[in-house]
Amino acid sequence: MPKIRSSRTKRAPEGFDEIEATLLEFQQKMKDAENDPHEGKRKVEALWPIFRLHHQRSRYVYELFYKREAISKELYEYLLKQGYADGNLIAKWKKSGYEKVCCLRCIQPKDTNFGTTCVCRVPRDKLEEGKVIECIHCGCRGCSSGSGAGVAGSKGAVAAAGGGSSSKA
Amino acid sequence: MAQIKADPNKVSWEESEFPILCETCLGDNPYLRMTKQSQAKECKVCTRPFTVFRWCPGVGMRFKKTEICQTCSKVKNVCQTCLLDLEFGLPVQVRDTALGLEDGAPRSDVNKEYFAQNMDAHFQNSEDGLGSGGFGKAESAGREMLKKLQRTEPYYKRNRQHICSFFVKGNCTRGAECPYRHEMPLEGDLKHQNIKDRYYGTNDPVARKILSGPRAGGAGRSGPPDDKTVTSLFVTGVTEAIAEPDLKGFFYAFGETKSIVVVHKSKCAFINFTTRAGAELAFEKAGGGVNIQGVPLRVSWARSRPVGARSEQRTEAAPSPAAVMDSLQAGPPPPPGSASDFAYPSQDPTYQGSTSKHR
Numbered sequence: 001m002p003k004i005r006s007s008r009t010k011r012a013p014e015g016f017d018e019i020e021a022t023l024l025e026f027q028q029k030m031k032d033a034e035n036d037p038h039e040g041k042r043k044v045e046a047l048w049p050i051f052r053l054h055h056q057r058s059r060y061v062y063e064l065f066y067k068r069e070a071i072s073k074e075l076y077e078y079l080l081k082q083g084y085a086d087g088n089l090i091a092k093w094k095k096s097g098y099e100k101v102c103c104l105r106c107i108q109p110k111d112t113n114f115g116t117t118c119v120c121r122v123p124r125d126k127l128e129e130g131k132v133i134e135c136i137h138c139g140c141r142g143c144s145s146g147s148g149a150g151v152a153g154s155k156g157a158v159a160a161a162g163g164g165s166s167s168k169a
Numbered sequence: 170m171a172q173i174k175a176d177p178n179k180v181s182w183e184e185s186e187f188p189i190l191c192e193t194c195l196g197d198n199p200y201l202r203m204t205k206q207s208q209a210k211e212c213k214v215c216t217r218p219f220t221v222f223r224w225c226p227g228v229g230m231r232f233k234k235t236e237i238c239q240t241c242s243k244v245k246n247v248c249q250t251c252l253l254d255l256e257f258g259l260p261v262q263v264r265d266t267a268l269g270l271e272d273g274a275p276r277s278d279v280n281k282e283y284f285a286q287n288m289d290a291h292f293q294n295s296e297d298g299l300g301s302g303g304f305g306k307a308e309s310a311g312r313e314m315l316k317k318l319q320r321t322e323p324y325y326k327r328n329r330q331h332i333c334s335f336f337v338k339g340n341c342t343r344g345a346e347c348p349y350r351h352e353m354p355l356e357g358d359l360k361h362q363n364i365k366d367r368y369y370g371t372n373d374p375v376a377r378k379i380l381s382g383p384r385a386g387g388a389g390r391s392g393p394p395d396d397k398t399v400t401s402l403f404v405t406g407v408t409e410a411i412a413e414p415d416l417k418g419f420f421y422a423f424g425e426t427k428s429i430v431v432v433h434k435s436k437c438a439f440i441n442f443t444t445r446a447g448a449e450l451a452f453e454k455a456g457g458g459v460n461i462q463g464v465p466l467r468v469s470w471a472r473s474r475p476v477g478a479r480s481e482q483r484t485e486a487a488p489s490p491a492a493v494m495d496s497l498q499a500g501p502p503p504p505p506g507s508a509s510d511f512a513y514p515s516q517d518p519t520y521q522g523s524t525s526k527h528r
Contacts, residue, residue: 040342113204128228132346 003027003082013075019064023084026057048139051103054086055138061085062093102140111137120144182208183219183289188235191248191255193323196226212238213364215285222249230328231348237368240289244274245368251327252367257315258324260367262376267311267318272370318379400427400448401471402455404438407431408464415461416440423451439471 033049061084065076080087092098092107101107106118119127120135123144127133134141184207195201201224209221219238226233235249242249245261254264265272275284333349335341341351354360358374366372404416413429420426420440424447431438442448455468 114202134346 003084013072013078015071015075016078019071022060023057026053026060029053030057044136045139048134051105051138051140055089055102058085058089059093062090066094097145099145100143102135102143103138105137106135106140106143183217183238183240185220185239188220188222188249189239189242189255190235190250191253191258193258193325193327194226194233194248194250195224196230196328197323197325198227201225210234212236212241214238214241214368215281217282217285226328227325229330230325231330233328236364238285240285240292241368243292244288245370247368252364257319259315259318259379260370260373260376262367262370262373263318263379264315265370266376266380267315269311274369276365276369398445399470399472400442400445402440402442402448402451403469403471404440404466405436405469406464406466407433407436407438409433410462411438411464411466413438419459419461420451420455423447423454 030050030053033053036046036049038046061076061079064070065073071079079085080090086104089101089104092101092104098107102120105111106120109115109117112118118135118137118140119133120138120140120143122133122142123146124142125146127142132141203222203224206221206223208218210219211217212219213236215238217238217240219235221234223232223234233250237247237249237252239249245252246255247253247261248255253260257264264270273284275281330348330350332354333341333343333347333351335343336347336349336351337354341347359378362374363372367375370376402420407416411431413431416429416431416438417426420429420442423442425443426447427441427443429438429440440448440451442451452468452470459466459468
């Protein structure tokens with residue numbers, strides 16, 4: 001898998017240097033999450049930070065290109081190819097109703113007993129009040145577009161570093 | 170159910186199309202989604218593999234699944250999940266002592282399997298399914314008693330989540346999203362229940378409690394007054410015809426009554442005396458049962474918990490609490506022209522439980 005630089009690999013397109021810092025930060029966090037010990041966590045809970053970071057990283061790239069239009073198409077495609085963002089997940093975000101999908105597992109009906117989606121896809125007002133849900137796949141607390149939760153809310157309290165640092169482009 | 174299985178080992182394994190369940194276990198929603206898994210678990214009684222059915226009995230309930238196989242449940246005529254009698258909803262021990270049924274089912278290993286196997290063959294052939302030796306009219310006296318002991322409404326508390334064991338220890342890190350109940354577990358006898366005991370009808374604490382309770386013809390929970398210094402009597406069988414003044418007039422003779430609370434909804438009343446002596450005298454005279462306005466009433470000691478203020482409100486006329494709660498929970502009135510006039514009841518989303526009412 002790419003992300004390894006040698007003399008044979010092509011240079012990254014322009015604009016990469018500005019976002020490189022953030023991407024490296026994500027990479028570092030991902031490594032930390034992967035190496036975290038599992039003590040004190042449920043079996044499924046240990047995987048949640050991975051899904052969260054994956055979502056956040058892809059979200060960063062998605063917003064840079066589609067919302068803020070801060071990077072070129074060339075760079076965007078380079079990022080997707082190099083594995084800095086998940087193209088399949090981004091493809092879902094482009095669809096109406098799925099703007100805030102947490103991960104691809106939660107919309108996969110083949111993963112459930114009755115062929116439905118995950119409970120985190122249920123809009124907040126259809127869910128019994130006061131009931132906090134953390135879905136087992138990724139720990140999401142509600143990712144339907146009408147929930148009003150937004151990325152930061154649905155994926156827990158810690159602020160995304162990517163959202164904090166602004167793109168210098 | 171008569172599938173020929175190729176593998177001779179599997180011939181004795183059970184296959185079924187639908188579980189044998191009581192209404193309480195199934196829950197209040199008439200629409201159910203149930204999963205079926207063949208040979209998913211072993212029966213808790215006969216340890217043979219059987220088909221496990223799993224469903225959700227309602228909002229906020231835990232998912233229930235069948236615990237014993239169909240053969241075992243047919244032998245005793247009980248529900249596959251809660252192991253209570255299908256007809257009365259009572260524990261096996263209660264039903265058996267009331268009807269005088271003897272238990273033929275062996276308990277030790279090989280005998281048990283042999284018995285189960287035979288029963289299996291018996292049920293497959295006869296297919297009437299409901300227990301050995303018919304429940305004939307000969308035991309009607311027992312049946313009368315069982316009818317009195319029955320619950321009148323389904324007891325959905327049985328379907329609640331299990332207690333969170335981390336909470337009991339004091340360190341549940343899941344907090345708000347923890348799906349288990351954050352309550353302390355029961356104390357005492359009822360804590361030690363065993364599925365095999367409950368099934369065979371031996372040594373069942375719940376059955377003991379029911380059989381020695383007030384309605385079972387036992388002497389009642391308390392012959393002499395118990396529990397510190399309770400000065401209240403608990404009266405049941407109070408119909409709509411009986412009102413506070415009737416009770417007051419009757420019980421006044423024994424001693425000054427501090428207050429009388431009547432709860433018609435649950436057909437009971439509390440008579441609070443000012444003195445313990447008055448209460449004792451009243452219990453002595455009336456404890457065996459009284460007759461007011463021609464209605465037979467049962468009298469016993471009240472539990473030490475004070476009578477709730479809520480029940481006192483009930484007797485105080487004015488808006489009924491149910492109506493008040495409804496108007497509070499209805500939230501803002503719907504916008505004009507919304508779909509609040511339903512041509513059919515099925516157009517109402519709250520009709521049969523698919524959406525919760527307070528939304």
